[in-house]
Amino acid sequence: MLEAKNLRKAYGTLQAVSGVSLNAGLGQLIGLLGPNGAGKTTTIGMLAGLVTPDQGEVRIGGKAFGGDTSETKCLLGLVPQELALFDELSAAANLDLFGALYGLTGKRLAMERERVFGLVGLADRAKDKVDTFSGGMKRRLNLAAALMHDPQVLLLDEPTVGVDPQSRNAIFDNLEALKAAGKTLLYTTHYMEEAARLCDRIAIMDHGKVIADDTLSGLLRMAPVASFVVIDLAAAFGRMAELGGLDGVLEVSANGAALRVGVRSMVVVGPVLEWLGANGAVVEHIRTERPTLETVFLHLTGRTLRDA
Amino acid sequence: MTAFLALVRKDLRIFFGDGRAVIMAFAAPILIGSFFGYVFGPKPVKEQSRVRVLVVDEDRSEVTRGLLANEATVEAVPTELAAAREAVRKGKAPVAIVVPKGFGEAAGQALFGAGKRPEIGVLFDPSHGVEASMVKGLLTGQVMQAVTRTGFKPDAARRAMDTAAMAPGDKAALGRLLESVEAFQTRPGSSGGGGLSVPFGMTDEAVTAGTGVAYNAYAHSFGGMAIQFMLFMGIDVGIGMLLLRQRGLWRRFRAAPLSKSVLLGSRAVSAMLVGMLILAVVFGFAFVAFDVRISGSLLGFVGVCAAFSLMTAAYGMLIAAIGKTPEAARGVAILATLLMVMLSGAWVPSFLFPRWMQGVTMAVPARWAMDGLDAMTWRGLGIEEAVLPILVLLGSAVLFGGVAVWRFRWEGE
Numbered sequence: 001m002l003e004a005k006n007l008r009k010a011y012g013t014l015q016a017v018s019g020v021s022l023n024a025g026l027g028q029l030i031g032l033l034g035p036n037g038a039g040k041t042t043t044i045g046m047l048a049g050l051v052t053p054d055q056g057e058v059r060i061g062g063k064a065f066g067g068d069t070s071e072t073k074c075l076l077g078l079v080p081q082e083l084a085l086f087d088e089l090s091a092a093a094n095l096d097l098f099g100a101l102y103g104l105t106g107k108r109l110a111m112e113r114e115r116v117f118g119l120v121g122l123a124d125r126a127k128d129k130v131d132t133f134s135g136g137m138k139r140r141l142n143l144a145a146a147l148m149h150d151p152q153v154l155l156l157d158e159p160t161v162g163v164d165p166q167s168r169n170a171i172f173d174n175l176e177a178l179k180a181a182g183k184t185l186l187y188t189t190h191y192m193e194e195a196a197r198l199c200d201r202i203a204i205m206d207h208g209k210v211i212a213d214d215t216l217s218g219l220l221r222m223a224p225v226a227s228f229v230v231i232d233l234a235a236a237f238g239r240m241a242e243l244g245g246l247d248g249v250l251e252v253s254a255n256g257a258a259l260r261v262g263v264r265s266m267v268v269v270g271p272v273l274e275w276l277g278a279n280g281a282v283v284e285h286i287r288t289e290r291p292t293l294e295t296v297f298l299h300l301t302g303r304t305l306r307d308a
Numbered sequence: 309m310t311a312f313l314a315l316v317r318k319d320l321r322i323f324f325g326d327g328r329a330v331i332m333a334f335a336a337p338i339l340i341g342s343f344f345g346y347v348f349g350p351k352p353v354k355e356q357s358r359v360r361v362l363v364v365d366e367d368r369s370e371v372t373r374g375l376l377a378n379e380a381t382v383e384a385v386p387t388e389l390a391a392a393r394e395a396v397r398k399g400k401a402p403v404a405i406v407v408p409k410g411f412g413e414a415a416g417q418a419l420f421g422a423g424k425r426p427e428i429g430v431l432f433d434p435s436h437g438v439e440a441s442m443v444k445g446l447l448t449g450q451v452m453q454a455v456t457r458t459g460f461k462p463d464a465a466r467r468a469m470d471t472a473a474m475a476p477g478d479k480a481a482l483g484r485l486l487e488s489v490e491a492f493q494t495r496p497g498s499s500g501g502g503g504l505s506v507p508f509g510m511t512d513e514a515v516t517a518g519t520g521v522a523y524n525a526y527a528h529s530f531g532g533m534a535i536q537f538m539l540f541m542g543i544d545v546g547i548g549m550l551l552l553r554q555r556g557l558w559r560r561f562r563a564a565p566l567s568k569s570v571l572l573g574s575r576a577v578s579a580m581l582v583g584m585l586i587l588a589v590v591f592g593f594a595f596v597a598f599d600v601r602i603s604g605s606l607l608g609f610v611g612v613c614a615a616f617s618l619m620t621a622a623y624g625m626l627i628a629a630i631g632k633t634p635e636a637a638r639g640v641a642i643l644a645t646l647l648m649v650m651l652s653g654a655w656v657p658s659f660l661f662p663r664w665m666q667g668v669t670m671a672v673p674a675r676w677a678m679d680g681l682d683a684m685t686w687r688g689l690g691i692e693e694a695v696l697p698i699l700v701l702l703g704s705a706v707l708f709g710g711v712a713v714w715r716f717r718w719e720g721e
Binding site for chain 2: 048069073078081082083084085088089093097098100105145
């Protein structure tokens with residue numbers, strides 16, 4: 001349904017996007033994960049027909065964009081990163097306006113407005129001005145505005161920025177409902193937890209390039225460690241290099257008296273604990289952690305998502 | 309068309325939903341226009357302010373007694389030199405005149421070319437040069453009359469002649485002249501002589517829309533203020549478009565299947581409608597409250613208003629196209645607008661400008677709007693006088709709009 005091939009875009013000497021290709025079918029939710037400045041918004045801009053690629057092609061439902069008034073745009077809904085709403089108008093007036101931009105009038109417009117209000121749960125606030133809404137409600141209305149013309153493909157650019165957990169969950173529910181209804185969704189975020197929860201497939205972007213594109217489990221398999229063992233000791237332990245040299249131990253870090261040991265497989269945990277005991281360390285508590293997308297990103301780029 | 313109308317409707321709803329914007333657009337030009345119209349318009353004599361002139365009379369002679377006392381436009385206040393200088397320095401009085409001791413006698417001699425001409429000192433506040441010039445003019449007439457009235461009295465004239473350093477032949481000739489004057493003044497039925505007076509009078513006629521139609525300063529001041537606040541509205545249009553970009557709304561608009569002409573054109577049309585409404589309300593108020601009339605061509609008036617409204621909308625587009633951020637654009641746009649308003653003659657009539665500046669103002673579209681509105685209101689001229697202002701304003705709109713379309717960052721974030 002959504003197909004992008006080898007998209008490139010430069011602003012002066014800055015290569016914002018460099019050879020990005022993406023595919024998303026009906027009922028799929030694809031995540032575009034990357035730090036700020038990775039090129040996600042520019043990619044969304046090209047997918048939405050807002051930014052003309054220097055190279056490459058975008059097809060929606062098999063059709064390329066054909067200028068500003070292209071019918072292909074009607075297949076697409078965009079949820080911008082900003083709260084792209086008129087605070088001075090009521091929620092209903094906002095939705096009516098954005099519906100009218102796609103040619104909706106009269107009963108059809110009213111019907112779509114009701115449908116969308118129902119989806120995001122704001123029907124009781126329809127007549128209220130947007131500037132009286134909370135941040136979470138504005139985010140939901142921001143999503144609703146993109147749904148007025150019932151697009152087949154929805155592009156969401158960091159739609160949960162600055163949202164409280166309750167509203168975030170409400171938005172997630174909306175997206176899952178849309179996915180279940182067969183819509184194609186492309187979702188950019190720099191929150192790996194969101195990508196992990198929602199997406200069927202995740203493309204990781206950095207410096208304008210897609211450096212990995214797979215399912216969550218596929219991406220996690222790229223992580224160099226099978227698991228992390230977090231060991232709380234009675235006192236700080238100084239012989240890290242020796243611990244790191246044990247067979248099956250891939251990385252070791254310490255935070256005070258807590259050690260974080262990355263292991264190739266769980267069978268290594270026993271020997272590690274024995275070695276610690278034999279070398280005078282008193283283990284008080286132990287727990288294990290799965291590798292995350294953060295781990296994968298760190299492995300692929302040498303940086304954390306937050307540092308990038 | 310659905311999208312176009314929806315966008316226009318949205319702009320109008322936002323404008324009329326903003327109380328402050330509405331007040332600024334309608335009430336402010338009415339208030340300020342009323343003020344300027346009252347200040348600069350003709351007023352009844354009793355309301356005219358008289359110029360306060362301090363008179364330091366150190367001579368106290370028959371010539372200087374009562375100088376400026378009977379002038380309707382002047383309030384002559386006797387005082388001492390030190391007090392007069394201090395009052396002018398502090399701005400308490402715009403002008404003071406200092407008549408030195410012996411002025412009357414010396415002036416009487418100088419009248420006949422004998423002796424040095426005495427001088428009246430004029431102390432004036434540099435910010436009141438016009439009043440100083442007016443007082444000098446009044447003094448010239450009054451002193452001339454007083455000196456000649458006294459100087460031609462035979463006994464005073466002879467005394468002056470006796471003390472003056474004159475050649476014997478000149479004294480003899482002057483003596484004969486004085487004898488003739490004395491004979492003229494003492495003839496039966498003579499009033500005794502009143503000195504020389506200004507030998508002509510003046511009749512004023514304000515050339516307005518028609519004979520007997522008084523100049524209505526409110527027509528000009530309301531036109532000027534409407535122009536000013538419409539241009540301010542143009543700034544709001546431009547800044548508003550930059551805010552659309554900043555708030556992500558531009559991305560949302562551009563994601564819809566809309567042409568650039570719909571996006572920019574709808575904003576231009578809504579701005580033009582608001583502009584026309586501002587002019588209608590402002591002139592409507594002036595019509596009801598201050599008897600301002602469209603004494604010239606109504607069609608020409610509507611044409612000037614429409615053309616200026618369109619130009620204002622294009623000006624807003626230009627601001628949006630050139631401005632990088634709302635904050636940066638606002639300062640520059642306000643400065644440009646104030647300059648445009650100032651040069652248009654909306655604040656002070658353009659004839660007060662230096663000649664070179666008057667030439668420059670012809671390049672300012674607002675000047676043509678001002679001239680066009682003046683022509684169609686109080687000057688009472690025909691539509692032919694509106695054609696050129698309309699064409700210039702439309703040309704400016706095309707120029708501004710063209711540059712706006714050319715420079716507009718369609719893709720920019």
